[in-house]
Every structure is written in structure tokens, then in C-alpha cells.
Amino acid sequence: MTTQTGRTALVDELIAIAGPGAVLTDAADMEPYAVDWRRMFFGTPLCVVRPAATQEVADIVRACARHGAAVVPQGGNTGLAGGATPDGSGGEVVLSLQRMACIRALDPVGMTMEVEAGAILQTVREAALEQGRMFPTGIGAEGSATIGGIVSTNAGGVNVLRYGMTRALVLGLEVVLADGTVVNGLRRLRKDNAGYDWKQLFIGSEGTLGIVTAAVLRLVPAPQHSVTAFIAVPDIDAALAFYSLAQSRIGDTLSAFELISAASVGLQEKHFGLKSPASGGQWFILLEGASSLAGIGEAVESLLAEAFESGLAVDGVAAASQQQARALWEIRERITEAEGREGRSVKHDISVPVTAIPAFLADAGKALEDLSPALRLNVFGHLGDGNLHYNVMMAGPGDDGAAINRTVHDAVLRHGGSISAEHGLGQYRVGEWLRTKTPAEQALSAALKQTLDPAGLLNPGKVLPRRDRG
Template sequence: MTPDNLIPALRDIVGAANVLTDDDCAEYESDWRQRVRGKALCVVRPGCTADVAAVVRACAQAGVSIVPQGGNTGLVEGSVPDASGEQVIMSLRRMQTVRAIDAANMTMTVDAGGVLQSLQDVASEAGMLFPLSLGAEGSCTIGGNLATNAGGTQVLRYGNARELCLGLEVVLADGQVWENLQGLRKDNTGYDLRNLFIGSEGTLGIITAATLRLYPQPAAQLTAWAAVPSLQAATALLALSHRHLSAALTGFEVMSQEGLRLVDTHYPHLRVPMWRETMWCVLLEASDSESEAHARAQFEHLLETAMEDGIVTDAIIAENIRQAHDLWHIRESITLAQAAEGPNIKHDVSVPISRIPEFVAQTDARLQALAPGLRLINFGHLGDGNLHYNVQPPAGADGAAFVAAHEAAIGDAVYQSVHHFGGSISAEHGIGALKRDHLPHYKAPVALQLMQTIKQALDPQCLLNPGRVLERRPGQMAR
């Protein structure tokens, strides 16, 4: 097999209609943020695991590297090809079969191309809950969610994608298939291979199926919106919420005034509550196993206590599902409002919750000194210490020019501050190509060495998503 006859071989495997070339590849070649555009040799769309394995074997024989792609909603440039025109994009979107639902085991086994929202609906129709939830759930795929260890809004209660996965099926770099879809909660027979592939961003193997953990549907789910005077007050409210709600607390999101201002500007029909009177707002969600009355009583007592303590200045509790949806829609619209405002600089970081107020105060001041007038759009999952610490250019500035001139210095300043406060430069988005060159500055050398050793062992030709997460080493020369 040579690169010149690879495309005909791929057509023989998946059918001519499922091998795209030239202009038909365009929608797969750019990332969601439109930051980068690559050029693919072709896009191949397998329909089953056997197809994936055969495609990988053909590419390995030809020495051609593969870029796995799900919904292509990632934010770190991890699922688009380079500019060489010599990489194959493997899109798993056709693989959407729900293979099995095991009600007694409370699991669901699905193909990797299943859209997250569709899988939520399938679980709901079976009377159960699949709790992974994030803004791109209408288009992201479960394979991509697992490959990046996606987080989302309910990590506080249910954990990241890693905690919601009990088994995987993975095609390795030589085309072998590792199948481990039994859905066991206990399996202490050696190294934890499943968790090795989760979060590896397609660099160690291609996830083709997963067995997912399901939960009972809650008897009631309530949402509240609270105005807080400071981030210190928000962290105090989080601690109080843990004491009052315990495991019933499923979501705790914080939003800065500037972020909500953008939503109000670009989406005034959403009617953002309270943002003008306070610097921060918090969105809380509680799931109750007893009844809505019980949940509401707990929520009301929590908020009354918080107001008496001075950590909440105003609050509302959604009266129905529609109102709850509207409040969550405001939170999820911050990213869209930033895009509507123009080019911006994104950071997905985690910091110990207790240190977040100090981190934000010090980093805000540092960035304002670096580029006076910039707008800080801070929001995210305070409940698990994950902030989307984003930067919007000054009002009226040329956004593209500002980003080009300041992104590198701002990124360095943010990551240095994150490191100083004992945090991580990537909480839930991954490393991809965007943060790859930053990683050696903030990851221990021994950790990087171990990661390189694993990559070399599982993908010695560096055929799987090369240049993502880790730099190529001498001898790892894939096309």
C-alpha cells in the first residue's frame, strides 16, 4: 500500500460515497472557532468498527496519519488536519447505533458517533438519566466527549465523562480492536486501559463504542438564579449549598457581570435577570429523589439563609421547566455572545475552589496592566473549580488586531497565574494543538516522559492525531 493508491483502497472499504475529496472536505477541515483551516487528503466515513479497523490498517500500510473527528466542536484545534494535504480525516458521525440498554445494570452501550443530546433522549425514554450535559450537546459526539474527557454543567454531582464510562471499544494504531464493553463497575485485573484512552484526544487509539453509566431519573429538578456581591460570596454560597443540599446539588455556575452584559446586548429577548445590580450571578441546580415540594423547601431554606448571611442579595427559583430552561439558556449563551461581539481569547482553567477569588483578582489586575481596557468575561463551573477565563478586546477596538497582538502575552500571563495558584491550564477542553507548546512549561518532566513512552509504545509510527497533546519525537515521522 502506498499513499497514491490509498484513496481507492479506502473506497473499497467504506464505499465511494463515504470517501470525500477536494471541496467536499471543506466542512471537516476547519475547527469550530474558525481559528485554523487545514487540508486533508480525504475524509473517510466508516459505518462500523470493522470499517474503522480496516481503514487504520490501510493508512498504517501507506504511512499516512489519521485525524479522528466526532462532531468537530472542540476548542483546542485537536480534530482538524494540518496544511499538508496528506492526512486522512476519519469522521465517526455515521456510527450512531445504540447497541444495548441494560436497565438492571443501568448502562447503555453506544457507537462513538452518537450525538450527546440524542443519547440523553434515549436514556430518558428508557426511564433513566445520562447526565453529561454541555453547550455543544446538540452536535458533539460521545466519542469526542470521551476522547477529551468532557466536563460540562453536572460534573459537581456526576463527574466528568471519565466517571460516566464503564467500558470502551478502541481501534489501535495497528488496526487491532480492544473490546471492553461489559459494563463492570469492578475489574481489578491489571492496568486501567479504559482510562488511558479517555482524555487521550485520539492520539493513542480511536474510540468506536462505549458503555455508559446511567442513573435514575430524579423525582424533581429545580433551578435557582442568585445575585452575589463578590466571588468570595459565591464560594461561600457553594459551601453553604453543599451543607444544605449535599448530593442533591448537581450544578453551580458563576457568571460575571461583563459576560451577562454581552448576553443582554446581543440577545435582549433572553431577559437576563439581576445583572445590572451585581458583579456576579450564580446559577444553581438541585436534583431531588423525593418530590418537588421537598426540593423547593430545601432551596428556599438555602437561599433564605444565604440572604441572612449577606452572601446573596437577590434570588429567584424557576417555577417550571420552561423557566429553568430559560435560565440555563442565558448561561450557555455567554460563549455565543462573545462570538457575536467579535474575536476573543479563551482560557479553560481549573484552580482550587478556595483560591479562585484571589486568582481572579490578581490575574484581572495583571491583564489590565498588560492591555488596558480589555474586558474580562469570567464564567464557568465554580462547583468543580473550572473557570472559562476569557478576554474580550476593549470596546470599539479592532478585535482581530487586538487578539493577534496580545494573545500570546495574555495566555502566558494567565497560565503563569494558574500555575502559581496550583491549577491546570486545561480543565475540560483538552490540549490539542492550541496548548501543546504550553504543556511542557506546566507539566512535570517525568509526566511528559511517561506520556511520550506510552505514545511510542501504542503508536510507534505516530499515525494517530500527530502533533496533538505532545510534540513529535525524532523517529516519529508520519505523513
């Protein structure tokens, strides 16, 4: 970027656009925006700007473009791949959308909701529920994550199995392009084939092609009845067979089918003390059935009876109350935090075809054993989506995270999988993306970036390598 004078001039322009209270330049004030919540990525931005309206975002982007300053859009800063924090190059403008948090409209009949990017996911979900509707994207960080963030990362979560990724839940989008143009596509249509579906380019591209400022979300009817069960299964083949049985018996009501290793349950018990209600298996399943119709309780009971009879399940409970269901979910939701308390880990957010899960686990386990026998695994995830959080606990300071990464990702590729299922690439996985994607796919991605952000100022170093280091 430019000189000290240029930097001061840019800050002055940003203050003129957003107001003095909306621009932070003090290092201590900027800290929460400059570092991710896991404290893995540390940026040194020029300033943080917190606009209150789309037009301000456009003016900020235009000013940054004039000064050649990079812009890092940020929502709740809850990501797991460093997509929303500056990459350490220095001098960026962090553009926090948090103040743009308005729910503009909710149509319970058309089942749509128009919200600004900074709206908190939990607030959005609660507003929908008040009208008997549900916005299905459900993630652990919903109390801080924002709509702009979940759209920009195409967030997944525990209900993807039934409702799809965030991509499937966005009907319309408003974005600010790299040159400051505002593109308003806030249509609330379920059918719209009038030309390219351009909004898809901005969903999941982590603010590298444009900045999401508002979205029209697709809502679904809020289920009136639900059942949660926590089941021990003898091995991974049984987990898969149980999944297939669940699809056959209660498939149209199946809203979650989570896989949890015995080691993950053990970690959670060690750090949070929540007792597992089932034992005797290598793996656990947390399943949820939900419906507008009564009778889901009986349907899940009979599914479990069949699973026990055929030996696919060895122990387990179905929650008798909402409170018990919450307690079962808490075991699952505490795993990430328990892993953090246990020590350093190398995270992998991978997916393989569902039926390849057993072969992948055997293959990756063997490859890691060959690399270093002392590594311990914390594997859990969304079995129905083929998405595993295949996290490796580092045994000692000498462990090579990059070698562990490569070993796991190579196994993923051998089984036709992806190195990022739902967390995105951020800055964490750019190197592995470069190593594992075909030249044709890389060239296509670079061409899209070149078209929409020719100066490379939108969230540089995320998804794609920085040009100057490419």
C-alpha cells in the same frame, strides 16, 4: 508521506474498504471536516473517510499505517481546542465516526448503555430518559457532539459537580489501536479490578493513542424533581461562601453551581437580549438541585432565604416552572455565542482549587492589567469544579494572544491549577503544555505515545507536539 501515486493508491484502498460514497476528496465536500466550528483551525486533508463499522475502522487504520498517512479521528467537530481537525500540515486522512451511531443496548436495571462512537450525545441522553435513566454529561453542543468525542476529550459540562467528568461515566470501551488491532473491552461491570484499567488511557487522550469506536456508559436514575435558581451575589468571596452553604444544606442534590460574571451577563444581554432576572451583584450563580424525592423546592427556598439573610446573596429568583428554568439556563448557555459575536477573544479553560478562585482572579486580573489595561474579561464557569472560562476579549488587532495566554496560565500555575480543565489540549494548547509541564510528566506522556503509536500517525500535533517539530 508518500508520493502522488502513493496517495492515490491509499484513496483507492480506502474506497475498497468503506465504499465509494464513504470517501470524500473534493475540497468543498471536505470543508466541514477540515475546519473547526469557530474557524480557528484549518486543515488540508488528503481525504475524509466515513466508515460504518469497527472492522472498517481497523482496516482503514491499517491501510494508513502501511502508507505512512496520519489519521485524524473526528466526531461532531464541536471541540474548542482543535483536537478533531487536522493541524494544517496536510495529507491526513480524517476518519469521521459519524455513521457509526447505533445504540446497541440499554439496560435500565443495570443502568448501562452500549453505544457506538458516532451516536449524538443528545440522542443518547433522550434514549436513557425514555427509560427513566440519565446519562449525565451535559454540554452546550450536545445536539452535535458524539459519544466518541466526549469520551476522547473526557468532556466536562455543567453537571460534573455531582456526576464527575466523562471518565467517571465510562464502564467499558472498544478501541482500534495504531496497528489496526481491535481491543474489545465492552464490559458493563461496575467493579472490574482484573489488571490495568487500560480504558482510562484512551479517555481524554484525544485520539492520539487509539480510536474509540464504542463505549459502555454508566447511567444514573433520572431525577424526578428539580429546581433552578439565578442569584446575584455581592462579590467572589460571597460566591464561595454561598457555595459552601449550598453544599451543607442541599449538597446531595446539588447538580450544578455555575458562576457568571456581570460582564458575561452584559454580553449576553447585548447580543441576545435575555434579561437578567437578578441585579445588584458583581457575580451571578446559576444553581440546580435535583432529586428523585419531592421537597427539593422547599429545600432550595430555605437555602436562598438563609443566603439573603446573611448577605451572601442580594437578589435572585427560583424558577417556578420547567419553562422558567429553561429560560434561566439559556442566559448561561448563550454566553459563548455572545462572546463570539462581540469579537476576537483568547479563551482559557483553567481550573484551580475551589478555595483559590478569589486569589487567582485578583492575581490574574492584576497581571493582565499590567500587560494591557484595555483588555476586557468574560469570565464564567463551573465554580464547584474550580473550572473558570477566563476569556479575554482582545481590544485591538495589535493584541498579542500568546502573551495573554502566558500571563493567565502563569497565574493559574501560581495557584496550583491546570491550563486545561475540560476542553483538552487539542492543537491549541500544545505549546503551553510544553512550557508548563514538568520534564518528568512530558517524558511519561511521550513514552505512552511511543508505546501505543510508535510511528506517530494517530492525530499528530494534538496533545503532544508533532515529532518532526518537537
